[in-house]
Amino acid sequence: MKKQEYFEELLTYLPQISSEDREQIYTYYDELICDGMEAGRTEEEMLAQFGSPQQLAERLQEEWELQSMPALSPVPAQIRGSELVCSFLPDVKRIPYAQITTDCCHIRIIPTENSQLTISYPKSLEQYAAYSESQKGIFFSLKRRRSPFSLFGRRSGNILIEVPKGFLAHLKVHSQNGGITMEDQVIEKVSLSASNGSIRVLSLTGKELELSSSNASIAVENSAFVSGTARTSNGSIRILDTIAKTFQVRTSNGSITFSNVKCQEQTLITSNAKISIAKGQCDTCVCTTSNGSISVEQLQGNNLTFTSSNGSIRGTLTGKAEEYSISCHTSNGSCTPAAVSRPDANKQLSARTSNASIRLEFNA
Amino acid sequence: MDTQRKKGMLDILVLSVLLSGPSYGYKIIQDVSEIMNVSESTMYPIFKRLESSGCVITYSEEHNGRRRKYFSLTETGREKIDSFLSEWQEMMQIYEFIMQNRRKNP
Numbered sequence: 363m364k365k366q367e368y369f370e371e372l373l374t375y376l377p378q379i380s381s382e383d384r385e386q387i388y389t390y391y392d393e394l395i396c397d398g399m400e401a402g403r404t405e406e407e408m409l410a411q412f413g414s415p416q417q418l419a420e421r422l423q424e425e426w427e428l429q430s431m432p433a434l435s436p437v438p439a440q441i442r443g444s445e446l447v448c449s450f451l452p453d454v455k456r457i458p459y460a461q462i463t464t465d466c467c468h469i470r471i472i473p474t475e476n477s478q479l480t481i482s483y484p485k486s487l488e489q490y491a492a493y494s495e496s497q498k499g500i501f502f503s504l505k506r507r508r509s510p511f512s513l514f515g516r517r518s519g520n521i522l523i524e525v526p527k528g529f530l531a532h533l534k535v536h537s538q539n540g541g542i543t544m545e546d547q548v549i550e551k552v553s554l555s556a557s558n559g560s561i562r563v564l565s566l567t568g569k570e571l572e573l574s575s576s577n578a579s580i581a582v583e584n585s586a587f588v589s590g591t592a593r594t595s596n597g598s599i600r601i602l603d604t605i606a607k608t609f610q611v612r613t614s615n616g617s618i619t620f621s622n623v624k625c626q627e628q629t630l631i632t633s634n635a636k637i638s639i640a641k642g643q644c645d646t647c648v649c650t651t652s653n654g655s656i657s658v659e660q661l662q663g664n665n666l667t668f669t670s671s672n673g674s675i676r677g678t679l680t681g682k683a684e685e686y687s688i689s690c691h692t693s694n695g696s697c698t699p700a701a702v703s704r705p706d707a708n709k710q711l712s713a714r715t716s717n718a719s720i721r722l723e724f725n726a
Numbered sequence: 727m728d729t730q731r732k733k734g735m736l737d738i739l740v741l742s743v744l745l746s747g748p749s750y751g752y753k754i755i756q757d758v759s760e761i762m763n764v765s766e767s768t769m770y771p772i773f774k775r776l777e778s779s780g781c782v783i784t785y786s787e788e789h790n791g792r793r794r795k796y797f798s799l800t801e802t803g804r805e806k807i808d809s810f811l812s813e814w815q816e817m818m819q820i821y822e823f824i825m826q827n828r829r830k831n832p
Contacts, residue, residue: 386774387770389795390751390770390773390795391767391770393750393751393752393792393793393794393795394751394755394766396790396792397750397751397752397753397794398752400790401752408766411765411766411767412766412767413767418767421767422768422770422771
């Protein structure tokens with residue numbers, strides 16, 4: 363991998379950073395590579411030392427989280443049975459941001475009729491809980507800080523986060539080595555990240571949705587938002603009955619399924635796995651995989667791009683073939699429809715693979 | 727070494743390298759890795775942190791047809807090193823005290 367590709371990939375794992383930060387990160391690593399090369403090392407060697415783009419992104423992320431977190435104090439929690447419960451600010455409108463970080467726990471986020479944001483966790487995790495509250499927002503952490511003198515076993519637990527309806531703020535939840543489920547929420551901006559744990563979002567209404575996981579699956583059902591991203595590796599992504607303006611979905615070694623999704627601009631990228639879309643409506647749809655097939659069923663769209671290698675591209679499109687300028691190509695396999703260039707057509711279909719067949723039919 | 731402690735130490739280590747004059751990323755990492763095992767990739771946030779906390783200031787200089795960013799120690803950075811050293815002075819006294827007691831009672 364060359365450095366240009368490396369940094370492009372790195373930045374896809376850091377969607378939230380500012381353009382100024384992007385610039386600085388690039389300049390910093392580019393300088394290191396140049397200096398390393400002057401000292402007799404190769405570009406590849408230098409990049410290999412940084413780890414994979416995803417690993418580097420994770421390490422940078424961790425570092426930033428530690429820095430952005432103000433000094434934490436013990437949590438003013440109340441005991442409820444075998445659990446501790448911690449509630450924040452009665453006036454929820456004044457909290458612009460809430461960040462919750464946990465380790466080895468499963469997180470469930472549910473709505474509440476109360477006006478308080480409440481976090482409940484097992485009593486056994488009391489010593490790891492810390493929080494801070496300021497104008498910037500709420501930071502709550504259940505992260506175990508490892509000390510060289512105490513070797514404790516990893517305890518797991520369930521954490522319940524109750525969010526008031528219509529939380530006009532940014533809720534950010536990070537679960538290390540654990541999954542996250544979220545149900546029935548109306549939240550302005552949601553960022554959920556889990557490492558080695560799956561993410562499931564049911565019935566969310568919001569402006570922005572950011573989901574990222576590694577080594578686990580992501581599912582979104584019955585939701586509506588303006589822009590969304592879902593990113594994982596080695597796990598599948600399933601989106602059902604959802605409406606969005608833009609939606610970018612990316613995994614590797616996992617399949618992507620879209621069923622009954624209405625989205626103006628959708629991008630679906632995987633590798634070594636299949637992509638399937640059923641009953642979809644979009645303006646622009648870009649599907650990319652390698653070593654996997656692409657299947658579409660009743661997909662309606664104006665700009666359709668399907669790219670695979672070693673995988674077939676099949677299915678039915680809603681519309682008339684005459685409305686499309688068609689560019690289909692495979693190197694070793696049958697190909698329907700044949701390429702037709704219609705310069706005045708306002709709809710485009712492009713399908714490209716090699717070593718497999720293309721068979722797309724139009725259903726008016 | 728404990729990661730939290732290592733992080734705190736690393737800041738001071740970087741600052742101490744700059745005591746002998748301004749330096750640039752690659753060189754600083756080389757100098758620091760003589761004593762502590764650091765990964766090149768994770769130094770970026772540390773440089774940034776030192777810059778935003780006013781411990782260092784930066785400037786660019788032309789080098790072989792490209793810009794190179796130099797870090798220079800500030801008075802705040804120097805104070806940070808000194809407070810680290812005085813803290814450890816105290817630590818060392820405690821260490822000595824514990825050691826003496828340990829020796830007396832083998």
